[in-house]
Amino acid sequence: MLTEHFEESLILLKDALCWDMDDLLFFKLNTRKESTVSKLSLELRAKALEWNRIDWKLYQHFNSTFWQKVEAYGWKRMAEDVAELRRRNAEMAEICIEGGLSVEAGNIHEEAMQPWQPFGEKTIMGYNLKKNIDKAHHELCRKMLIPEIEYLTELGVDLWLTRLWGHVRSIIHW
Secondary structure, rough: OHHHHHHHHHHHHHHHOOOOHHOOOOOOOOOOOOHHOOOOOHHHHHHHHHOOHHHHHHHHHHHHHHHHHHHHOHHHHHHHHHHHHHHHHHHHHHHHHHHHHHHHHHHHHHHHEEEOOOOOOOOOOOOOOOOOHHHHHHHHHHHHHHHHHHHHHHOOOHHHHHHHHHHHHOOOOO
């Protein structure tokens, strides 16, 4: 899977695992406000590639094999399937997301929908679940939008340290 070609990667995964398009639907979670994303200078980028030389070699290998798999899948078929996935994701956004877009953490209405934030910052975007979602979509929408820590808690994973941190944050009003 290549994150910069996430949809194409999902299509290949769907094909390999015999999934349906419904199995691929997603919303981007844990995205940062655009204004907080740093751009690397050419010098820092070169240093990062040097420091992560082995990772870079692995990436180049899997990038190459990825495009071979896309070629075998078929360029036209891939383009059609990616367009379908995007259309279906847009439909789900219309059904699930108030306003259709992510919002800054301070504008999230429901506490359970608040994403984890780096200490001292509120840079991670989140979503507001649309009100009055029909029963057929409500649970799916919630599962697609809920931040991973809350989702794991709902699954029964004991995240006592995370809950403690949440209590500390609420006490200090951060």
